[in-house]
Structure formats: structure tokens, C-alpha cells
Amino acid sequence: xxxLEQPSEVTAVEGAIVQINCTYQTSGxxxxxxxxxxxxxxxxxxxxxxxDGLEETGRFSSFLSRSDSYGYLLLQELxxxxxxxxxxxxxxxxxxxxxxxxxRLFVKA
Amino acid sequence: xxxxxQSSRYLVKRTGEKVFLECVxxxxxENMFWYRQDPGLGLRLIYFSYDVKMKEKGDIPEGxxxxxxxxxxxxxxxxxxxxxxxxxxxxxxxxxxxGQPQHFGDGTRLSIL
Numbered sequence: 639x640x641x642l643e644q645p646s647e648v649t650a651v652e653g654a655i656v657q658i659n660c661t662y663q664t665s666g667x668x669x670x671x672x673x674x675x676x677x678x679x680x681x682x683x684x685x686x687x688x689x690d691g692l693e694e695t696g697r698f699s700s701f702l703s704r705s706d707s708y709g710y711l712l713l714q715e716l717x718x719x720x721x722x723x724x725x726x727x728x729x730x731x732x733x734x735x736x737x738x739x740x741x742r743l744f745v746k747a
Numbered sequence: 748x749x750x751x752x753q754s755s756r757y758l759v760k761r762t763g764e765k766v767f768l769e770c771v772x773x774x775x776x777e778n779m780f781w782y783r784q785d786p787g788l789g790l791r792l793i794y795f796s797y798d799v800k801m802k803e804k805g806d807i808p809e810g811x812x813x814x815x816x817x818x819x820x821x822x823x824x825x826x827x828x829x830x831x832x833x834x835x836x837x838x839x840x841x842x843x844x845x846g847q848p849q850h851f852g853d854g855t856r857l858s859i860l
């Protein structure tokens with residue numbers, strides 16, 4: 639089967655750096671995406687990696703290693719508003735996207 | 748800004764009813780998707796459509812059907828609602844092309860009694 643694994647919960651303090659990992663096992667691979675979802679809100683797109691390496695967008699960075707079937711989302715200078723669920727997602731082929739179960743990030747003061 | 752609008756935020760229906768969930772996007776996107784979201788399971792794809800009148804089954808299509816008669820509208824139909832279909836339903840759209848983000852609606856929380 640196809641699966642994505644990510645931690646269910648992560649807790650960090652304001653101002654710190656946190657890394658959310660994602661490992662995947664899929665029949666094919668076109669790219670790894672990350673989405674953020676606040677409680678009661680819609681998921682919103684954060685980043686996309688198709689090639690190995692680090693992509694930086696402001697305080698958020700995303701990394702991909704295709705050979706390890708692994709990626710992570712790095713959040714720097716954490717703020718209280720970063721408390722949310724974070725989902726990794728893989729496009730194995732065609733138009734379909736598979737999402738992980740999500741990581742709930744708690745940011746403490 | 749892309750706007751994906753789902754017809755209802757909350758919906759309560761009875762077992763056995765035929766239920767329609769509507770989704771409209773205003774950015775001329777080719778792809779549209781229906782997911783359900785349950786605690787601990789993330790987003791699971793029910794159906795998707797890559798063009799008008801075209802549809803593909805996702806991972807959990809049983810008990811559902813879809814309709815895409817116009818490019819901007821993608822409907823999810825629960826043929827005979829059951830209690831195990833109580834869930835949050837999310838619609839999304841995206842342009843065609845590699846790495847294009849999906850834009851989600853606010854979701855419909857559906858309760859089947």
C-alpha cells in the first residue's frame with residue numbers, strides 16, 4: 639500500500655526551531671507538499687519539493703531526500719500563531735495526492 | 748485570491764437520505780477534489796476530477812458518487828447516507844501542472860443521524 643508517516647504531535651516554545659518529519663512509501667513520486675491547517679480552518683499550501691534539497695520561504699523551509707523517501711518541514715522563530723496541524727502530501731502520479739495523518743504543533747509561551 | 752466555496756458549513760441528515768454537497772471554485776481550475784477528514788486519519792481522497800464530466804475514484808469511493816457538469820462546480824453525492832459517513836468533507840481545486848497547490852474550501856461538517 640501507499641503510506642506517509644509523520645509524528646502525531648510536536649510541542650515547542652515560542653522563538654524556537656521545530657522540525658516535522660515525513661517519510662513516505664508510494665508507488666511513484668512526483669513531489670512532496672506541506673499544508674497548514676488551523677483548528678476550524680481550511681488547509682493552506684506551504685511548500686512543494688520535487689527535487690532534493692532545501693526550499694526556503696520566510697520562516698518556513700522544506701527539505702526533500704528522494705533517495706531516503708524522506709522530507710521535513712522546518713519552522714524557525716516559532717510564534718504562537720504557528721500552533722496548527724501540518725500535513726505532508728505526496729503526488730504518486732497522475733492527479734492524485736496522498737496526505738499524511740498530520741502533525742499537531744503546540745507552541746508554548 | 749482563489750475562492751473555493753462549499754455550500755454548507757454544517758449539515759445534519761438522516762440515515763438513508765440522499766445527500767448533496769456542492770463545491771464551486773472561481774479560478775477556472777481544471778482539477779477538483781473531494782476529501783473527508785477524520786481525526787487521526789488525515790485527509791482521504793474520495794473522488795477527483797481533472798476536467799468537465801471526467802472523474803476518477805480516490806482511495807475511499809464506496810458509498811459516494813460525484814458530478815462535474817460545469818468546470819467550476821464539483822458535487823459530492825452520498826447515495827444513501829450512513830452513520831459512518833459522519834465526517835468533515837473538504838473540497839479543493841488546483842490548476843493543471845506540476846507542483847500546483849490545492850486550494851481548499853472551509854469544509855462541510857456532516858452529521859448523519
